[in-house]
Amino acid sequence: xxxxxxxxxxxxxxxxxxxxxxxxxxxxxxxxxxxxxxxxxxxxxxxxxxxxxxxxxxxxxxxxxxxxxxxxxxxxxxxxxxxxxxxxxxxxxxxxxxxxxxxxxxxxxxxxxxxxxxxxxxxxxxxxxxxxxxxxxxxxxxxxxxxxxxxxxxxxxxxxxxxxxxxxxxxxxxxxxxxxxxxxxxxxxxxxxxxxxxxxxxxxxxxxxxxxxxxxxxxxxxxxxxxxxxxxxxxxxxxxxxxxxxxxxxxxxxxxxxxxxxxxxxxxxxxxxxxxxxxxxxxxxxxxxxxxxxxxxxxxxxxxxxxxxxxxxxxxxxxxxxxxxxxxxxxxxxxxxxxxxxxxxxxxxxxxxxxxxxxxxxxxxxxxxxxxxxxxxxxxxxxxxxxxxxxxxxxxxxxxxxxxxx
Amino acid sequence: xxxxxxxxxxxxxxxxxxxxxxxxxxxxxxxxxxxxxxxxxxxxxxxxxxxxxxxxxxxxxxxxxxxxxxxxxxxxxxxxxxxxxxxxxxxxxxxxxxxxxxxxxxxxxxxxxxxxxxxxxxxxxxxxxxxxxxxxxxxxxxxxxxxxxxxxxxxxxxxxxxxxxxxxxxxxxxxxxxxxxxxxxxxxxxxxxxxxxxxxxxxxxxxxxxxxxxxxxxxxxxxxxxxxxxxxx
Ligand SMILES: Nc1ncnc2c1ncn2[C@@H]1O[C@H](COP(=O)(O)OP(=O)(O)O)[C@@H](O)[C@H]1O
Ligand SMILES: [Mg+2]
Numbered sequence: 352x353x354x355x356x357x358x359x360x361x362x363x364x365x366x367x368x369x370x371x372x373x374x375x376x377x378x379x380x381x382x383x384x385x386x387x388x389x390x391x392x393x394x395x396x397x398x399x400x401x402x403x404x405x406x407x408x409x410x411x412x413x414x415x416x417x418x419x420x421x422x423x424x425x426x427x428x429x430x431x432x433x434x435x436x437x438x439x440x441x442x443x444x445x446x447x448x449x450x451x452x453x454x455x456x457x458x459x460x461x462x463x464x465x466x467x468x469x470x471x472x473x474x475x476x477x478x479x480x481x482x483x484x485x486x487x488x489x490x491x492x493x494x495x496x497x498x499x500x501x502x503x504x505x506x507x508x509x510x511x512x513x514x515x516x517x518x519x520x521x522x523x524x525x526x527x528x529x530x531x532x533x534x535x536x537x538x539x540x541x542x543x544x545x546x547x548x549x550x551x552x553x554x555x556x557x558x559x560x561x562x563x564x565x566x567x568x569x570x571x572x573x574x575x576x577x578x579x580x581x582x583x584x585x586x587x588x589x590x591x592x593x594x595x596x597x598x599x600x601x602x603x604x605x606x607x608x609x610x611x612x613x614x615x616x617x618x619x620x621x622x623x624x625x626x627x628x629x630x631x632x633x634x635x636x637x638x639x640x641x642x643x644x645x646x647x648x649x650x651x652x653x654x655x656x657x658x659x660x661x662x663x664x665x666x667x668x669x670x671x672x673x674x675x676x677x678x679x680x681x682x683x684x685x686x687x688x689x690x691x692x693x694x695x696x697x698x699x700x701x702x703x704x705x706x707x708x709x710x711x712x713x714x715x716x717x718x719x720x721x722x723x724x725x726x727x728x729x730x731x732x733x734x735x736x737x738x739x740x741x742x743x744x745x746x747x748x749x750x751x752x753x754x755x756x757x
Numbered sequence: 758x759x760x761x762x763x764x765x766x767x768x769x770x771x772x773x774x775x776x777x778x779x780x781x782x783x784x785x786x787x788x789x790x791x792x793x794x795x796x797x798x799x800x801x802x803x804x805x806x807x808x809x810x811x812x813x814x815x816x817x818x819x820x821x822x823x824x825x826x827x828x829x830x831x832x833x834x835x836x837x838x839x840x841x842x843x844x845x846x847x848x849x850x851x852x853x854x855x856x857x858x859x860x861x862x863x864x865x866x867x868x869x870x871x872x873x874x875x876x877x878x879x880x881x882x883x884x885x886x887x888x889x890x891x892x893x894x895x896x897x898x899x900x901x902x903x904x905x906x907x908x909x910x911x912x913x914x915x916x917x918x919x920x921x922x923x924x925x926x927x928x929x930x931x932x933x934x935x936x937x938x939x940x941x942x943x944x945x946x947x948x949x950x951x952x953x954x955x956x957x958x959x960x961x962x963x964x965x966x967x968x969x970x971x972x973x974x975x976x977x978x979x980x981x982x983x984x985x986x987x988x989x990x
Binding site: 354355359362363366663664666667668669670671672673674675676677749750751754 | 809812814815834835838839841842843847849853854855857858866867869870871875914918
């Protein structure tokens with residue numbers, strides 16, 4: 352019975368190929384759009400969550416300067432007021448698990464005949480803990496290196512690639528701004544940051560070395576910013592309060608006056624970014640779903656025309672013994688076949704489109720079996736939903752009126 | 758023997774914009790198994806309306822209709838569908854074959870709704886095509902054969918489920934005289950050798966002579982019921 356129905360549905364659809372094709376096209380485009388948009392949306396969410404976890408968790412950044420200072424708007428970090436000693440003091444708070452001062456800069460690095468311009472961070476070993484970063488080869492420099500401002504460096508994967516190629520960089524000497532530095536460790540790969548920068552294009556050196564030897568500055572002993580990690584997510588509010596209080600005390604800020612530093616909750620910031628990505632991917636999906644809906648309405652439209660055209664055929668079938676549900680199933684089957692075939696083609700189109708977006712536009716896409724299954728289910732439901740009304744209309748035709756229809 | 762058709766006080770009115778129009782005005786008729794009945798009457802006298810009610814395609818406004826021992830008025834649409842499938846074979850003036858299905862598929866269609874297995878459907882459809890002399894066209898489409906041949910296919914389709922009753926509304930209306938004769942001989946053979954009850958409508962007296970009993974309609978009423986030969990004189 353079912354096989355026979357499939358054959359008949361196929362035959363009926365074959366009788367008007369162009370129309371069947373156009374009806375299907377609506378489905379193909381709808382499903383294709385949904386699959387593509389889901390792939391792009393999930394891809395965006397994936398890369399955001401990747402860079403969030405590569406950033407480290409429960410993070411604060413403390414910048415020099417206030418967001419408004421004395422009525423004059425200052426750029427954050429403009430006048431350095433933070434010191435290595437501030438970082439040291441913060442790290443002793445019970446809410447903090449690690450705190451690292453950072454003196455950033457850009458420098459030309461040379462090894463043998465290779466040279467590379469990269470970002471150099473003067474910091475402490477705690478930076479690795481804060482950023483949840485590990486050493487792939489060798490060792491991190493030690494606190495004693497910071498104390499005595501030795502010329503040692505940990506280098507990122509991109510720097511290693513460009514300077515050393517396949518050579519092992521550990522225990523080699525590179526030159527940063529002409530001075531020799533011993534590479535003690537190779538950092539593990541971290542990938543892109545949230546704003547799309549390559550985090551592996553970095554060299555870490557002791558903060559004191561950076562201050563005294565690499566980047567001479569007019570503000571002796573200061574650092575550009577401090578990165579701090581709270582012991583847990585629950586401790587974040589308390590940590591923020593305590594850090595503010597401690598730094599205000601250390602900087603002798605009077606009661607009621609603006610701070611000369613700013614504590615920012617980085618984790619909250621990136622969560623906002625993640626939230627925005629989620630909203631974007633939902634929006635993409637919603638827009639794509641509208642095209643699926645339009646495809647469904649197309650099916651309904653054509654099915655209604657088809658029922659009218661085949662009224663006489665329905666009459667004949669009823670006269671020789673078809674029950675209402677036989678007629679219902681016959682038309683429903685056609686709608687479902689159109690949906691399923693259209694959906695399959697749509698999935699192919701969507702996956703192809705996603706692959707093309709990835710290949711040509713370098714967009715991260717994520718295609719899961721779940722999203723394809725979802726597209727299939729939706730398409731089948733669309734077929735049943737929009738096919739049902741015309742099919743029921745066919746099934747409820749009075750036999751004698753259907754037979755008399757010219 | 759119980760009658761296959763028993764009709765008492767049957768009325769049919771059509772609802773029109775100008776109010777209800779009575780088309781059948783109190784028909785009483787009993788037909789026994791194995792009869793061959795011709796229905797005649799002028800155009801518009803209600804013959805087709807009557808046949809549609811006999812075939813359970815339409816319902817009377819009033820009156821009783823017992824088909825094969827069952828009171829049709831008490832059946833739901835699924836039961837009516839079952840009755841049409843099992844008891845009745847229809848032959849229409851316009852053949853009413855499915856244009857896109859080949860002859861074999863057309864003939865086997867009632868078996869599809871009777872839930873018969875595919876292999877048996879094909880075998881029985883071909884038996885029936887053989888019986889009406891069209892076995893070699895099994896894979897042809899209806900528009901590839903003549904009108905007379907199409908009506909034979911329609912008869913094969915009516916017969917395939919081994920019905921007790923064949924209803925034919927002007928089956929020769931679209932056919933020439935010679936082809937009409939062949940179709941009527943086929944009905945007669947089905948009636949005589951297979952014992953199938955045949956009720957057919959015609960407006961040609963020559964066609965009516967193939968039947969054994971004649972019923973005449975005039976203006977929604979039954980005005981004659983008797984031997985075919987007596988009616989001619
Ligand atoms: N669906 C309908 N609605 C209204 N009047 C109808 C309908 N069908 C048939 N009639 C009328 O009923 C009468 C009988 O029609 P019909 O049974 O087809 O007659 P016959 O087959 O004897 O020519 C005619 O006057 C016809 O106009
Ligand atoms: Mg008529």
